[in-house]
Amino acid sequence: MTLFSRLYDHLMTPLEAASFCKMRRQIAGDAEGRVLEIGSGTGLNFPYYRRAASVDAIEPDAAMGRQSFDRIRRARVPVRLHAAGAEALPFPDDRFDTVIATLVFCTIPDPARALQEVRRVAKPGARFVLFEHVRMPNRPMAALQTALTPAWSKIADGCRLDRDTAGLVRSAGFSIRRMDSYAGGLFVKIECVTPG
Ligand SMILES: C[S@@+](CC[C@H](N)C(=O)[O-])C[C@H]1O[C@@H](n2cnc3c(N)ncnc32)[C@H](O)[C@@H]1O
Numbered sequence: 001m002t003l004f005s006r007l008y009d010h011l012m013t014p015l016e017a018a019s020f021c022k023m024r025r026q027i028a029g030d031a032e033g034r035v036l037e038i039g040s041g042t043g044l045n046f047p048y049y050r051r052a053a054s055v056d057a058i059e060p061d062a063a064m065g066r067q068s069f070d071r072i073r074r075a076r077v078p079v080r081l082h083a084a085g086a087e088a089l090p091f092p093d094d095r096f097d098t099v100i101a102t103l104v105f106c107t108i109p110d111p112a113r114a115l116q117e118v119r120r121v122a123k124p125g126a127r128f129v130l131f132e133h134v135r136m137p138n139r140p141m142a143a144l145q146t147a148l149t150p151a152w153s154k155i156a157d158g159c160r161l162d163r164d165t166a167g168l169v170r171s172a173g174f175s176i177r178r179m180d181s182y183a184g185g186l187f188v189k190i191e192c193v194t195p196g
Contacts, residue, residue, distance in 0.1 A: 001063035004157045008064065009042050016044070019182075023189065024048050024102065027129050031055075033097025036121060038086045038114070039104030043068025046075045052098070054078045060085040061157070086114035091121045099194075102131045105165045107158050115172035124196035128174060130189070135162040137185045166190055 004011075012020065028037075028048035037045060040057035041064045049055055057079060059065040065081055072079045084090050087110050099122050108114045118128060135142050145161040152161055166179060166188060174192040181188050 002157055004155060005061060005063045005067075009044070009067065012044065020044075023131050027100055027102065027131060027189070028052075031098040031100055031127075031129070034095060036089075036091070036096040036099045036118075038099065038101040038118070039108065040065075040068060040081065041104075043071035043079075045100070045102060046071040046079055049075060049077045049079070052077045054080070056080050056082060056091065056096075058082045058084045058086065058089065086117060089117045089121050093120050094123045096122050097126050099126060099128045100130070101128075103133065105130060105132050105168070106134075106160050106163050107156075109158065111163065111165070111168050112172065115168060115174070119172060119174070119194060122194040124194060126194040128169075128192045128194055130165065130169070130192075131187065132163075132165045132190070133161070133187050134165045134185070137181075141184070 024045050025048045028045040029050055031049060032051045033053055035052040035055045037055055037057040040059045046068065055077060059081060060083065062083060065083060068081065072081060082090055086108050099118050105111050122128060135145055142162060149161045153159055169190060169192060170176060173195050176190055176192045178191040179188055
């Protein structure tokens with residue numbers, strides 16, 4: 001278990017209190033039908049699912065996954081955890097009505113491959129909702145994010161501070177229906193639809 005995964009929930013506590021839990025309540029709370037959650041970590045979204053028929057969550061880091069067991073037991077909807085990475089999803093084509101990803105595309109080693117996998121397993125027209133920290137639009141800030149990434153990535157289990165996730169999502173062929181920026185563009189909520 002890395003130090004980052006052991007401390008993750010503690011590190012997140014102030015951010016959750018500030019606004020993340022509101023975002024999770026919105027994103028997970030609105031998720032309907034068969035839901036796929038990418039990189040569910042310690043399961044911080046699990047308490048907020050209420051309308052989903054079922055949730056399949058994938059998480060490649062066993063230590064993170066273990067920390068979500070209690071939240072799985074207490075969830076209001078059935079949650080199944082799969083030990084898998086987003087680049088090779090263990091599901092058939094056209095399976096999910098909703099896909100959600102929070103604070104995860106910064107860390108996925110091959111995000112373009114992962115987005116192709118999301119396209120494959122999501123039904124045509126399925127909702128895909130992401131909440132991510134991303135490369136900021138302000139150039140000096142973006143340069144700072146790039147400069148800090150090598151050190152940060154070592155501390156935070158591969159997390160990149162300068163990923164252009166919206167650009168990757170567009171390049172993968174998803175139609176972005178709505179994008180909201182927060183904290184000067186450090187965070188974005190992206191709502192898109194899977195192409196038919
Ligand atoms: C910052 S944590 C976010 C966890 C959770 N989504 C949340 O909102 O708290 C990043 C997560 O991405 C996961 N991850 C890393 N590589 C991944 C991959 N290839 N596919 C899916 N998830 C991955 C990590 O194991 C970790 O749980």
